[in-house]
Amino acid sequence: MKKLTFIFLILLLAQNGFAITNDAWLRKVSIQLTGASADQDDMDYIRTLSKPEASEFIIKKIKDYQKTHQYNEKMRHRLDELFRLRVNYHGEKGKFDVFDTNANGNALEGRFSSLDQLFVKIFKKNLSWDQLLLEKEYEAYSLAPYSPNQGSDAISDLTFYSYIFQEQLRGAKEKFDEIRDNRVADEETGEQENFDPNDERLKNKVAALTQAEKDAVAGALTTSRFFTRYPTTKLNKNRKRAAAVFRVFLCDSMTPVILSSKEEDLKLLNLALNKQELSVVSDSKRHGDDPTCSSCHYKLEPAAKTFNGSSQILNKQTSAGALVYKREDGTMVNVPVNGLGQLGKAITEQPEYLQCQVNHFWNWFVGQDIPLSPEKKLYLAQKFDELERKPNDFIQYLLTSEDYTAPELLSESKVNYSHVKPLLKRCDSCHAEAPLAPVLSGGYPFSTDKGMNEFAVGMIHLSTSLDEDGKGYMPPRDAGWKLQGKDRDLLKAWIRNGAKDKEGKVMLGKKAIELYKNNTKLSQPIKPELTATFEDTHKRYYENYDFILSLRKLFGDNVNYNCEEVYQRNSQRVGFLITNNGKPLAKYASTAYIEYIQKCLHSTLLNSINSVKNKREALNYVSSELADKISIKSTSLLSVFSNDEKISFNSAWSSLLIDIKWTELSNDLKLKQVEALYDRYIGETVYSEQQREALIRKAISIADKIVLSKGEDSLLEALIWTSFTLLVSEEFLTF
C-alpha cells in the first residue's frame, strides 16, 4: 500500500474550529451522499492532493455521487424523515432497499407513491426546492403503498387523485386490475408474483392543468402519503396537517408561546376565526380563553382551513384560508389564500421559509451541533436563493465550504443570547404574566434595570437548579418538556458570559459575573467537542442502510444474508428517525446496535475471507509484508504447494489461512497486517495517528486473546477478529 509522507493531520484552527483531512472529507461526503465510503482508489488519491486540489476533486466526486441512485435514495430518506414518514415500509424481504435493483438491473427508485417519486425527482432533476410545495405533476401509482404485494387497504395514488383528475385517470383502474390479475402464480404456493415497481403500467401521469386544479394542488402536501401520515377528523379539522406544514416549511414546531397581551390574543384569535362567522366555534369556546392555545391556533386554523373538504382524498374544490404567523420582529404575516396551491406559493415567498430550508440542509450535512448564527443563516439563505434554490447545487456549496471542512464549534465565550433564546421562549409560554420571569415578548433584557436583570437571571439559575443538574423545580413536571444537559450547559455559559443581550451587551454587573464564575458548579466551561449520534450531528453513526452498503463495498456479495434479515425485521430501524416524534430510536450507539452489527459481521467475514479467488483479492486481507512472507505477492501462491499443481488458488489460500499460526508472526508483521486492514476499512488519515495506532493495537490484542482462548491459532481467526474489531469500532461506524 502506498505509504504517504504526510500522514494525517488534524488542524486545530483558530480557537475552536478544526479541519478534516482530505480522506476524512471524502469519506464523509461519500457516506452522506451515497451511504457508503468512497472507493479505495479515490481515498488513496485524495491523500496525495493539496487542499485546493482536493477541493476540486471533491466537487467532481460530489457531482458523480449526485448522479447515482443511492444519492436520490439518501435524499429521499432525509425528506421522509423531515416529513416524519416511514423511511422503510414493511416491504418484502430483500426488496425495495436502497441497494436493490430489479431483475433487469435497474435501480428501484422510490416507493409506490407519488410523494416518494416527487422527492426523488427533485434531486434527480435538481429541481427548485420550492417544488416540494409547488409541484403540479405526479406519478400516481396504481398500487397502494406499504405492502403492495401482500395487499394493502391503504389509499393508493390512483384513488387519492381519482376525483380531482377523474378524466386523466379514466381507465387506469381497469388497467391496474388487468396487471394485478395477470401476474404469474407460483405453482406450489399459488401466490402471485410481486409487482415490479418499475413497471411503467403501474404509473399514471397526472397534472393540474386548469387554474382551479393548480390552486388545489401543492406538491408534497397533496399526496396520499402526506394525508395518510396526517389524517384528520371533524374534531381535528386538519390541524395536524397545518402543524406539519409549519414545522417542515417554516421551522415552527408550535411550541406554545404566549402573546404579549390579551388584546393581541383576541385580535389574532378573531383573525383565525374569520371575523364574525366563527369557523371553529367549539374550539374557540375551548381555547378562546386560554392564551397558551391561541398562541398556536391563530396560525393553525387559517392554514388548516385550506385542507377543508379534502379529508382523505383530494377534493377538486378549493377551500379559502390564510397563511398567518408572527415574525421574529413582531410584524404579522397574513396572506389570504384559496386552496393549498396558493398556500404553498405563499409559503415559498416568505424569508422564514428560505431560512428554514437552509437550516434543514445545515443539520443534514454540517450538523445541528455546529452553531448556525442568524447572520450565517441569512447569508446561506441568500446563497440558496442565488443558486435558484436547487438542492444539488446548494449541497455542493455546503460540502465544500469551510463550515463543512473546518466547522466552528461552540465555545464558552461564544455563547450568547441567541443560543438560550429558544429555551427562554419555552419558559415564556407559562411565564408571560409573571413580572419576574423572562418574558421574551417584551424582549430581552428583562428590564432596563441591571439589578432586575440580575435578579431574573438569578431566578433562572436557582429555579432550574443549574448547580445541581436535574433537581430544579423549573420547568415543572407537567410542562411537557425538560431541560436537557446541553440546555443547562448553554444556560450556564450564557450566565457566566454576563447574560448578554442580542447585541452582545453584558447585562450583569461585574460582581454578579464574578460570583457566577467563582461558583465551582457553574464554572465548568463548555468544551467544544463533537459526540457521534444517530441524529443530524456533525459526527454521526452509520444508518443501517449505510452500514450494509459499506459492507457490500468491502465484501461484495459475501455480505451475509443475516445482515439484511436482522435489518428487515426492525420496523423502526436504528439510524432512522421515528415517525411519531422525529427522534432516533436511540440517540447513541447502544449495546443492542453493536450486537445487531455483530450478528452479521462474523459470518460475512468468514465467507468473504474464505472465498478469496485470486491474489488481488487476497491482498485485500493480508498486508504486502505478510504477503511477501507467505509468498503471495512475489510468487505464485501455487508455488507454496508446487508439488501439487491441481490445488486451486482458493483451496490453497484456505489451507494457508489455517496453516499459518498467528502467534508465530512477529509483532511488527502483526502491526503491518492490521494497519493494512485499518487503512482499507477506515482510511489511513481519516483519524489522528494516535487514534489509528490505539485501535490497531486493540485489534491485535483482541485477536491474540481470542486465538489463544479458542485454541484456534490461525491466520484465519486472526483476520476475522482483527477485522471484526475494526468494523465495530467507533472509528468505522462514525463519519
Added chain:
Amino acid sequence: MNRLITTLLVLLAAQQSFGAGKIVSSLDEVSAKDIYFEGISKINIKINKDGHKVLTIGDNVAIVHENISEQKNINVKVKLKEYTCREDLMKLDCKISAPSIYKDFEFVWVKHSDKSKISQKVKFINGFNRSPIISMDEVISWDSKYDPFAGELIFYHEAIETVDPPTFSCSDDEWLKKIFGDQKNINISEWTAEGMLRNKETEVNMNMVFSSMFNVTGKVDGNKLTLSDIGFVPNLDNFSVISENYGWATQKGGEVCDSSFQLDLGSIGTQFDDLAKNLKYKKLKWSSEHDKALEIRGVGNALNELRNSIGYTGEVPNNIKELISFRFYDYFEVVELPGGSYYYKFNVKEVE
C-alpha cells in the same frame, strides 16, 4: 333513474373490503368443495335480456324469484355535534329515517343438462340450504359508473327503485337553512365517515376519516333533507356512508364549513329487536344456530353485544360495526386471508 341512495347504517366496515384476490375454483366446478371467488363481480348473477335475474353455474341457468319482500323503517338518532360556520348549530338532536328491506329469493332452474330439474328449485346442499336474504339496512349507493362490479349488484338496484330514500331531519326547523341557505337542491362537497384505524405511517391507532364521497346532492323539504345522488365515490373498498361519526363539508361563500354528526348507537338495538319480532321472514334468527350464517353473525352477535353492553353498561361495544355492517347473503362468508385481504367464500358445497 333513481340511482343510489337508500341508506342507513354503515355499508361496509372499513376493513371488509371487496378485496383483491383470485378465483380458486370456478363456479362451474361446484361440487363438494368450497368455492372462492373475488368479490361479487364474479358471481354469475345477471339480468338477462328478458329482465330476469339469472344464476349461471356452468351451462346451467337458474332464474331468481322473489319470495318475500318486506320493508320496515328504521329511525336512527343522530346528534349534530357542530357546524363550524355557525355558533347556534351545536348539539342538535337529529334523526335519519330509512327503509330497511328484507328479501327472500329462490332460484329455479330454467336450463339444465338434467331436463328433470328444469322448473325445480335450486337446492343448495351441504351448505346453507336457505335462500339468500338481502338486507337493505346496508347503504345502497352503488352505481356501475363507479365500479365495474357494482352494476352487477342487481338486487340492490331493483330494491332501490322500490323504496324511498332516507331522510335527515333535526330538531331545529331552520337547520338546513342555516347550512345551505335558501337552496332547495343542495350539494355536500364531501361526505366523510370516521373510525379508529391504524395509521400506516406511524403504526399507531387513531381516529381518522376512512371513507369519502364527493358531490352528494339532495333535496330540501322543510326540515327534511332527502339525498338524491352521490357524485363520486373514490374508494369502494373502504366505502361507508354512515359511521358512528360522520361529517359533511359544505360551501358557504368562499369558505368550506364542516358539520359533524354522531350516531346514537343505543337507539339501533331496540329497533333491530322490533324488526326481528315483526318480520314475516322468519328465517332470520337471532341465535347462533347457524353460526356461520352471516346475518346471524352480524345482527345476532351485534344484538347480543348490545344487550350485554350498551343496554346495561352504556358502553359501546368494540365490534359495533358488526351491527351496522352485516352482510347480505347468507351463503357468503367473508374470509380474511393472511396479508389482510378478504375473499367471499361461497358456502354452498354442492348444488343440484
